[in-house]
Amino acid sequence: MQTNLADFIKDTPDGIEAEAILRACVHCGFCTATCPTYQLLGDELDGPRGRIYLIKQVLEGAEPTEKTQLHLDRCLTCRNCESTCPSGVKYGRLVDIGRRVVEERVPRKPADRLKRTMLKEMLPRTALFKTGFRAGSAVRPLLSKALQDKLQPARAAGQWPTRTHARKMLVLEGCVQPAMGPNINAATARVLDALGVQLLRAPKAGCCGAVRYHMNDQAGGLADMRRNIDAWWPYVDQVEAIVMTASGCGVTVKEYGHLLAQDPAYAAKAARISMLTRDLSEIMPEFEEPLAASLRGKIMKRVAFHPPCTLQHGQQIRGKVEGVLRAAGVDVVLCADSHLCCGSAGTYSVLHPEIAHELRDRKLANLEATGASEIVSANIGCMTHLQSGTQTPVTHWIELVDRALQGPVPTRRNPP
Structure with a gap:
């Protein structure tokens, strides 16, 4: 062109x-x-x-x-x-x-500008969002259907492992995930602990920067990225990877090196951070054999995997989650048109609910047609969006593994 x-x-x-x-x-x-x-x-x-x-x-x-x-x-x-x-x-x-x-x-209309300002000021601030999420959850039945959809009940995190291992990895806490899905990182820590890896948290790290950056506050997004780099930098020589349990964050952190390439103070550090960053699905294939030995026969049910766009298109990672689950004996399937977006897309489902809900309903129809008794995904936004339209449990795939390692899992196998 x-x-x-x-x-x-x-x-x-x-x-x-x-x-x-x-x-x-x-x-x-x-x-x-x-x-x-x-x-x-x-x-x-x-x-x-x-x-x-x-x-x-x-x-x-x-x-x-x-x-x-x-x-x-x-x-x-x-x-x-x-x-x-x-x-x-x-x-x-x-x-x-x-x-x-x-x-x-192009100036935005006042109502649109206010909504966008609230999203990009509230979501990246973990403590503020957590307070708002808890307050909203307490009065959830009184709220509109749109707000109820975003306030899905969160699973308790449970215990974070305390054992020390020679192998160490760092995890991003994120911005909304600590409130909406506190069990995801805790489950990851427990699974890795069982496999001989210690998962560390950097207290001052927060939003990956995607929320502000993709809402056209690119300066704010880059500031979030620099803050994370500063928080992680003392750990980079201790850990073998920075693990992402939300694929939406992973695709952004992997781009830090590119996005900060013009910043002389952060370019080299950003490139190092991006090089260390791995989605959880890139970490777990190494452990397929011990997982298979521990989990064989424990998860006898059909599970549908919804691959987030940020995983399969943004990071170009396909087949790894399914491979890990199948190695653990899980009957895992993809639905028809699994390459298409569920409509969550970060803040999209708030800003464009009609399109987002139509895409969600199409995706859920395909997922439920698989006959699966549980839907698993790899991104908190997709999980929350999908759960708002179905009674079928929607969880992070690592939570399924964690539950199986902790105790019995229902053994009824769904018909093909």
């Missing part, structure tokens, strides 16, 4: 990156076939190819409008298009650049 970027962005780091991405696109349209919003809305401008054209026009000097902003806002940033693209177009980075430029030029 030929480009002629305007002076305001030409030769800047974002401009150079955007131009390379735009020129890689051959506008073949393969991406539209796997774009969830294009499938729902049928509008070319609500698919990757159309959005690429919109961003190109803005970067070449065209004045963006509210309509431009709406089409970019409607993108889930699921990056399914990146998995499909034969030319390797890095659409996720391009849409971040385009959204930032449009945000600077």
